[in-house]
Amino acid sequence: MTTDSNYAIHGSTAVIYLDNPPVNSLGHALRVQLDAHLRAAIDDPSVDSVVITGRGKLFCGGADVKAFNTPMSRAEPSSRSIIARIEAGTMPVVAAIHGNALGLGLEFAMSCHYRVASPGARLGLPEVKLGLLPGGGGTQRLPRLVGAQAALRMITTGDAVDSREALELGLIDELIEGDLVEGAVAFARRIVSQAPHRVTSRMRAEPVDTEGSTTAFFAAQRAVLERDRRGLAAPRECLACVEAAYRLPFDEGMAFERERFDVLVNSVESKAMRHLFFAERAAARVEGVAPDTAQRPIRHVAVLGAGTMGGGIAMSFASAGFQVSLIESKPEALERGLGNIRKNYASTVSKGRLSQADVDARIARIGGTLDFQAVAQADLVIEAVFEDMAVKKEVFEKLDAACKPGAVLATNTSRLDVNTIASFTRRQQDVIGLHFFSPANVMRLVEVVRGQATSPEVIATCLSVVRKIGKLPVVVGVCDGFVGNRMVSHYAREAEFLLEEGATPQQVDRALQDFGLAMGRFAMTDLAGLDIGWASRKRLAPTRPAHLRYSKVADRICEMGRFGQKTGAGYYRYESGSRTPIPDPEIDAVIAACAAEAGIERRPISDEEIVERTMYALINEGAKILEEGVVQRASDIDLIYVNGYGFPARRGGPMFLADTIGLAKVYARICQFHATHGEWWKPSALLQRLAEGGKTFAKPE
Ligand SMILES: NC(=O)c1ccc[n+]([C@@H]2O[C@H](COP(=O)([O-])OP(=O)(O)OC[C@H]3O[C@@H](n4cnc5c(N)ncnc54)[C@H](O)[C@@H]3O)[C@@H](O)[C@H]2O)c1
Structure with a gap:
C-alpha cells in the first residue's frame, strides 16, 4: 500500500x-x-x-x-x-x-x-x-x-x-x-x-x-x-x-x-529540429544578465516612422495588447502607413484568422500622430526612420530631450553602429537595437543588439517584451550588419560570382530551393528590391579594400532601372500583376558582359558547387562572428538564420549544417576555395582550430 x-x-x-x-x-x-x-x-x-x-x-x-x-x-x-x-x-x-x-x-x-x-x-x-x-x-x-x-x-x-x-x-x-x-x-x-x-x-x-x-x-x-x-x-x-x-x-x-x-x-531532420528547440532555450540565457534581473514595466510603446518597418512593428505591439503611438514627420507618410496597417489587418480578417471586432480593437490601440512629443509618455520607443546616421542623430538627440527617465530607446537600424547611435544621448545604458525583420508583423526573429553600454536591465526588459509580442529575441553584439545581414552579404557575394562564372539566376535559385531555402537568392532580391543594396554599395565603394573582387552584375541591373518586382523586372522579368519570376535573356547578356569584362571564362557550374559556395560562405562568416564574440554560441546563429532568412529548419541552421557535414571537410573545402577564389575565403581561425581538434560548433571544448 x-x-x-x-x-x-x-x-x-x-x-x-x-x-x-x-x-x-x-x-x-x-x-x-x-x-x-x-x-x-x-x-x-x-x-x-x-x-x-x-x-x-x-x-x-x-x-x-x-x-x-x-x-x-x-x-x-x-x-x-x-x-x-x-x-x-x-x-x-x-x-x-x-x-x-x-x-x-x-x-x-x-x-x-x-x-x-x-x-x-x-x-x-x-x-x-x-x-x-x-x-x-x-x-x-x-x-x-x-x-x-x-x-x-x-x-x-x-x-x-x-x-x-x-x-x-x-x-x-x-x-x-x-x-x-x-x-x-x-x-x-x-x-x-x-x-x-x-x-x-x-x-x-x-x-x-x-x-x-x-x-x-x-x-x-x-x-x-x-x-x-x-x-x-x-x-x-x-x-x-x-x-x-x-x-x-x-x-x-x-x-x-x-x-x-x-x-x-535517428534522422538529421529530427536532430536538427531538436537542436533548434534547445537553441531557443539556450538563447534566453544571456551572459551578464542574471535570470532575476529587474525589468522595467512596458505599457506604452512609441514607434517612430510609419514606413515599411514601423507599420509592422506597431501592428505587432498593438496585436499583443500594448498601447502604441505611431509617430511620423510627414502627414502623407502617416496616412499611407495607417492605410497599410488597415489593409494588412483587413486581409487577416478576409482569411478568417481574426474577427472584425478583434481587428477594430487592435487598430484602436494604435494612435497615429505627427507630434513628436508623444514619445514623452512611452516606456519603450522604437525608432524606424530612414537608414541614415544624420537622421538617426537628430532623432536620438530629440528623444534624449523628450523621453521620460528610464524609457528604453531602441533603434531598428539594419546596419548602423548602435554604439554611435547611443552616443547621441546622455543615457547610453538605455539604448539598444531591436532589429525586426520584414514584414515585421509576420517575421518571428528580432536581433536584440546589445551596445557596449546597454544595461542588463534594458536587455532583460527587451527580451521579455519581444517574447510578449510572440517573437523570438536573440541577443547579438554590434558589428556591421549584426549577425544575419553580415552573413547574408557573403552568401549574396558568392551567388553573384557564380553567375559570372557560368550559372544563371534560375539555376542558382533552383539549387538553393532544392536544398531547402524558402526562396532562391535572386527571386528573394527581386522581392525585397535591389535599390537599397545599390545605394549602400555606392556609399561604401570608397572604403572597399582593393585586394577583394566585386561583381558588377547587381549594379548593372540597377543601372537599367530594374529594381525587382516593384519595377516589373530585376534578375527576372515579371508579367504585370504577377509575382512569378520569368528568366530573361537580357539578364543573361548582362551577366556574360560582366564576366567578359572581369576576364572570367564561363564554365558549367554544378548544383553541388552552388550549394557549397553559398553555404560555406555563411559558415565561414558565422565562425568569424562566433570567434569575435558577437554571439554567445553557435546555436544563436542557427536561430537567426532559420527564423529570419528562410533557412530550412530540417537542416538546423548553417552552423548545425557544418557540424553535420563535419568541420574537417568544411574547413578543407574552404581552404580550396581560398586557394582558387582568393581572399574573401580566408578561413576563420576558430573553424580551423575546431576542425583540427576534431570538435564541433555545438561542443567546441
Ligand atoms: N525594410 C526592411 O526590410 C528593413 C528591415 C530591418 C530593418 N530596417 C531598418 O528600419 C528602418 C526603417 O526602414 P523602412 O524600410 O521602414 O524605411 P521607410 O523608408 O519605409 O520608412 C521610414 C519612415 O520614417 C519616416 N521618418 C523619417 N524621419 C522621421 C522622423 N524624424 N520622425 C518620424 N518619422 C520619420 C519617413 O517619413 C518614412 O515614412 C531603417 O533603419 C532600416 O534600415 C529595414
Whole structure:
C-alpha cells in the first residue's frame, strides 16, 4: 500500500498525481511511481476506479525530451507497460486534464478509458515540430477517437486544441467547470454505476469516421503535405501512421508506428529540429544578465516612422495588447502607413484568422500622430526612420530631450553602429537595437543588439517584451550588419560570382530551393528590391579594400532601372500583376558582359558547387562572428538564420549544417576555395582550430 502524497483515496476512487516538476514529464522516476500507484489501486479491493491527474499547473507536458535516444527513455516500467497495465485491468481509469496534456502526456491520457478536462486545457501532439511522430500510440489512438480528418490535422501540424474543441471532437468525455479532481471523481462514480464501462481506445477497432478512411482521402492529404511541407519527412510519416490505423489491426499499427518513429528519431531532420528547440532555450540565457534581473514595466510603446518597418512593428505591439503611438514627420507618410496597417489587418480578417471586432480593437490601440512629443509618455520607443546616421542623430538627440527617465530607446537600424547611435544621448545604458525583420508583423526573429553600454536591465526588459509580442529575441553584439545581414552579404557575394562564372539566376535559385531555402537568392532580391543594396554599395565603394573582387552584375541591373518586382523586372522579368519570376535573356547578356569584362571564362557550374559556395560562405562568416564574440554560441546563429532568412529548419541552421557535414571537410573545402577564389575565403581561425581538434560548433571544448 502506497501512502505518499501523490496517491489518495476518495471513497472508492483512487486519485493518482503525476508529480515531476516543472511539466510532469513522463521520465523514468515518474513512471516508477505511477506504476506502483496503479498496482496499489488495482490490488486494493476497496477501490473500483482510478483518476489520474497532474500535480501543479498541468496534467503532463510529455516525454523527457532530453532522454530521447537514450536507454532511459524505454527503461521499465516503460510507458507501454504502464498502458498495458491499464488496458489489462477491468477498473475504469479517468485522466483528469488541466493546463496541458501534450505529446506522450496526451498519448497516455488517450490510453485511459475516459478523459475529462478543465476549461482552457490544451491537448496536442506536437512531436512533428521536433521532426518526430507521436510514438506512444498517438497515431493509432487519436484517429480512433476523433476520426481521420481531425487526427491528421492535429498530428501533422502539431497544434493543440483546447478542451472545448476536444469535447466537440470526442477527444474528451466531459468538461469539468469546477474543482477538477472532485468533478473527475464524480464522473468515475457515474461510470462505475453504469457498468459495463467503455474499453480503451485500443479496442475500438473500427475507425470512427468512414469518410476519412478512403484511400482517396489519404492520397489527397499526402499531395497537400508534399506541396506545403516540402522536403520534410516527419509530416509524411505522421500521415503514413494515421493511414496505418485504418489499414492495420491495432497491435500491427502500433508496431508500424514504432518502426517509423525509430527511423525519424535517428534522422538529421529530427536532430536538427531538436537542436533548434534547445537553441531557443539556450538563447534566453544571456551572459551578464542574471535570470532575476529587474525589468522595467512596458505599457506604452512609441514607434517612430510609419514606413515599411514601423507599420509592422506597431501592428505587432498593438496585436499583443500594448498601447502604441505611431509617430511620423510627414502627414502623407502617416496616412499611407495607417492605410497599410488597415489593409494588412483587413486581409487577416478576409482569411478568417481574426474577427472584425478583434481587428477594430487592435487598430484602436494604435494612435497615429505627427507630434513628436508623444514619445514623452512611452516606456519603450522604437525608432524606424530612414537608414541614415544624420537622421538617426537628430532623432536620438530629440528623444534624449523628450523621453521620460528610464524609457528604453531602441533603434531598428539594419546596419548602423548602435554604439554611435547611443552616443547621441546622455543615457547610453538605455539604448539598444531591436532589429525586426520584414514584414515585421509576420517575421518571428528580432536581433536584440546589445551596445557596449546597454544595461542588463534594458536587455532583460527587451527580451521579455519581444517574447510578449510572440517573437523570438536573440541577443547579438554590434558589428556591421549584426549577425544575419553580415552573413547574408557573403552568401549574396558568392551567388553573384557564380553567375559570372557560368550559372544563371534560375539555376542558382533552383539549387538553393532544392536544398531547402524558402526562396532562391535572386527571386528573394527581386522581392525585397535591389535599390537599397545599390545605394549602400555606392556609399561604401570608397572604403572597399582593393585586394577583394566585386561583381558588377547587381549594379548593372540597377543601372537599367530594374529594381525587382516593384519595377516589373530585376534578375527576372515579371508579367504585370504577377509575382512569378520569368528568366530573361537580357539578364543573361548582362551577366556574360560582366564576366567578359572581369576576364572570367564561363564554365558549367554544378548544383553541388552552388550549394557549397553559398553555404560555406555563411559558415565561414558565422565562425568569424562566433570567434569575435558577437554571439554567445553557435546555436544563436542557427536561430537567426532559420527564423529570419528562410533557412530550412530540417537542416538546423548553417552552423548545425557544418557540424553535420563535419568541420574537417568544411574547413578543407574552404581552404580550396581560398586557394582558387582568393581572399574573401580566408578561413576563420576558430573553424580551423575546431576542425583540427576534431570538435564541433555545438561542443567546441
Ligand atoms: N525594410 C526592411 O526590410 C528593413 C528591415 C530591418 C530593418 N530596417 C531598418 O528600419 C528602418 C526603417 O526602414 P523602412 O524600410 O521602414 O524605411 P521607410 O523608408 O519605409 O520608412 C521610414 C519612415 O520614417 C519616416 N521618418 C523619417 N524621419 C522621421 C522622423 N524624424 N520622425 C518620424 N518619422 C520619420 C519617413 O517619413 C518614412 O515614412 C531603417 O533603419 C532600416 O534600415 C529595414
